[in-house]
Amino acid sequence: RDAQESRGLGDVYKRQKKHWNFMGKVLVESLLQAGNATEVVKENTPVAGCSDNLNGDRAPKNGSHCTSFLNCFICKNFVVTGDDLYRVYSLYWLLVRERERIGVHNWSRYYAHIIRIVDRQIAPQFDEKEVFQARANAKNTPHPFWRDPQMLQVGV
Numbered sequence: 001r002d003a004q005e006s007r008g009l010g011d012v013y014k015r016q017k018k019h020w021n022f023m024g025k026v027l028v029e030s031l032l033q034a035g036n037a038t039e040v041v042k043e044n045t046p047v048a049g050c051s052d053n054l055n056g057d058r059a060p061k062n063g064s065h066c067t068s069f070l071n072c073f074i075c076k077n078f079v080v081t082g083d084d085l086y087r088v089y090s091l092y093w094l095l096v097r098e099r100e101r102i103g104v105h106n107w108s109r110y111y112a113h114i115i116r117i118v119d120r121q122i123a124p125q126f127d128e129k130e131v132f133q134a135r136a137n138a139k140n141t142p143h144p145f146w147r148d149p150q151m152l153q154v155g156v
Helices: 002-032 069-074 082-102 104-110 112-125 128-140 149-153
Strands: none
Touching (some): 082 104, 082 128, 104 112
8 A cells, every 4th residue: 555655656756846837837937928928927825826716726706815825835836936925835834843743644645845946946946045034034024814823624
């Protein structure tokens, strides 16, 4: 079962990487075309940004805004800019702090991929100093949305 579960997580990671790469390409293309009357519309979420939180990849598509914040990391509408790093790292540190309470199995199953995505895919896209500052600020004074561990239950 563990080998089967590991393969499943590997598949999830591959899909996440594909979606993240696709989102990055779309964002870059949109930003490059911004001078040609094309603008990236990004709505802030507690995690970062979303290009379509009503009809996007993980949105309910029923007129309600998406509240599945922990799924942002596997959503192709996920948008992270430098201004979002503080919120991303606030969630990151909340997950790190909760690892022991959540238990190794549940943490690995539900949250570990978020840490990997932040470390391997998001952080390298930004200036090291900017990432370092956001990490430190978020660790010392987390964004209000991610101060309370109860928020991990919202929209999962």
